[in-house]
Amino acid sequence: MAETATDVLVVGGGPAGMMAGMTAARFWPGKRVLVVRPEEDAVIPCGIPYIFGTLGGTDEDLAGRAPLLSAGGRLRTGMVVSVDRGNRRARLQDGGEIVWDRLILATGAENFRELYT
Numbered sequence: 001m002a003e004t005a006t007d008v009l010v011v012g013g014g015p016a017g018m019m020a021g022m023t024a025a026r027f028w029p030g031k032r033v034l035v036v037r038p039e040e041d042a043v044i045p046c047g048i049p050y051i052f053g054t055l056g057g058t059d060e061d062l063a064g065r066a067p068l069l070s071a072g073g074r075l076r077t078g079m080v081v082s083v084d085r086g087n088r089r090a091r092l093q094d095g096g097e098i099v100w101d102r103l104i105l106a107t108g109a110e111n112f113r114e115l116y117t
């Protein structure tokens with residue numbers, strides 16, 4: 001699988017990753033900025049419009065990729081499965097590799113419940 005080189009690699013394309021990618025691309029116009037996330041399209045993860053009933057469904061709540069692309073950043077669909085910080089390389093589930101100069105991890109968080117005894 002092909003190897004890609006980028007100046008800034010953002011792993012994760014939720015609100016934090018998209019904002020980080022957009023900001024990096026805007027502030028460093030000469031640099032290559034690449035955001036990687038598994039979702040083709042992602043919704044804005046906010047409950048408020050649903051609570052107030054202003055949205056008919058998730059189709060109307062997609063987080064656009066246009067702001068990132070128009071700032072000069074790129075978006076790639078994929079899942080990062082390992083990060084080698086020493087050699088500045090990330091490996092993707094599809095076998096691809098990305099070499100970076102700067103890395104931003106924006107993979108969000110998952111809720112968990114601690115077990116108390």
Ligand SMILES: Cc1cc2nc3c(=O)[nH]c(=O)nc-3n(C[C@H](O)[C@H](O)[C@H](O)COP(=O)(O)OP(=O)(O)OC[C@H]3O[C@@H](n4cnc5c(N)ncnc54)[C@H](O)[C@@H]3O)c2cc1C
Pocket residue numbers: 011012013014015016017036037038039042045046047048078079080081106107108109
């Ligand atoms: C149902 C619900 C309702 C909410 N309502 C509100 C609200 O009303 N107001 C509010 O302020 N907040 C709300 N939140 C919280 C809000 O969704 C989070 O604060 C926000 O999404 C965090 O953004 P993030 O980019 O840090 O992480 P996330 O949105 O979790 O994004 C993480 C991204 O990283 C990607 N990723 C993870 N691992 C990898 C990997 N190995 N390789 C590549 N990509 C990877 C994920 O696929 C995703 O694209 C709500 C959350 C939920 C679940």
